[in-house]
Amino acid sequence: MSHNINSTETPKPDGSHINYTLISISAFSVVVMALLLLLWLVKYRSLIRTIRDLKGEQRLQNIPPPDIPASVDTVTITLGQTTPSDSPMQRQKSKSGSRSLWRPSQSGPRFTKADLSLMQLIKAGKEGVFYKAKLTRGTCKGHSIFTCKITKEGVTAKRVETEVSIMRKLGHHKNVLQLLDWNSTEDPYVLILEYVSCGTLRSFLQSHRDRLSSDSELQNLFTMAAYHIALAMDHLRSKMVVHCDLALRNIMVNSFPREVKVAEFGLARDLTRMRSRRSSRKKRRGERVPLRWYPPEYFRNNYYSFKGDVWAFGIVLWEMQTFGTLPYPNLESSEEVIYHICAGQRNPDPENCRPEILQVMRDCWLDPYTLRPSFVDIVRILEIILENDLDYVDVDNQRPLIAGQPNN
DSSP states (O other), rough: OOOTTTTOOOOOOOOHHHHHHHHHHHHHHHHHHHHHHHHHHHHHHHHHHHHHTTTTTTOOSSSSOTTOOSSSOSSSOOTTTTTTTBGGOOOOOOOOSSSOOOOOOOOSOOOOOOGGEEEEEEEOOEEEEEEEEEEEOOTTTTTTSSEEEEEEEEHHHHHHHHHHHHHHHHHOOTTTTTEEEEEEEESOEEEEEEEOTTHHHHHHHHTOOOHTTTTHHHHHHHHHHHHHHHHHHHHHHTTTOOOOOOOGEEEEEEEEETTEOOOOSSEEGGGEEESSOOOOOOTTOOOOOOOGGOOHHHHHOOOOOOOHHHHHHHHHHHHTTTSSOOSTTTSSSSHHHHHHHHHOOOOOOOTTTTTTHHHHHHHHOSSSGGSSSSSSHHHHHHHHHHHHHHOOOOOGGGSSSSSTOOOO
């Protein structure tokens, strides 16, 4: 008897394999959609948290306070219950915080608060009050008159030491306000800076608006001032420092338009001291930021880079053209400003702004931030504009070169 051991039975095709494939594809699609929904929810909640954190932003006011000179910035902040006879210099508190290795060494202050004589208020800022001041005896590194910054309550010694460290790293630059000395041993902390005679650029433009508006060379003056600000910001970039608070109120004027100086480094970051060289700036718990000067990537991803300073530079150009008007003047709440920026809306074009500056302004507000120019590019563009201004002269406004020579 023989058996056929090689015989096999061919299975009949059915639809079970097709059903399994469709089920697998459907399940995969559901998983992908769930992941996308989860990602969207995370981004949405992040934006909501950002709005909540920034909701307490203190809006700037455009009405100058009474009894303050024209050179004083129009932003005022009251320091507790202090009065002219009971200035912030009178407060005495114990030394706080342990010294970290990175802090600039100061074995002992070279001056005390009793050595300072406050002469005139220059401006009140978010973190401190600026005065024109002098020492009761002697000078500070040859300066008989200087700018004195007194920190507000709540500013820590660590933050002051960070600001001092950054200003010392920046060294000397004609368009950066110079640090002369400091006292970080007791609260309120004091920084002594070089003196500027005309206050902030914002208050200067507001005070001299009528005279400047009638100047036929106004756009050239604005371009020259913008050029010197860009030189300062390019210097910061070369030192790996991100300013994070570039605004018209934080630019000081000694002589307009050439002697303008970038100041206020309380929010600045030295990227070489960060764990990662990635040029970013994360929000700190409870920290307020000038959101009207901040770029959309900060609100979306908590990311601030050199290109964030470029965005702020565009806002500064707009402020200059509008003589210190608050950015997004028609928006009042923090939520409105953030949604406006993230939705791609921008400040309206200023009247009488020259087309070249208007284009620089728009380029500074490009999104994503990788499309924005660098400060090297901005300096080069402004140099070309200024060179072109020198090449052309308004003949009608020129006087004869020789006395008594008739006009032809």
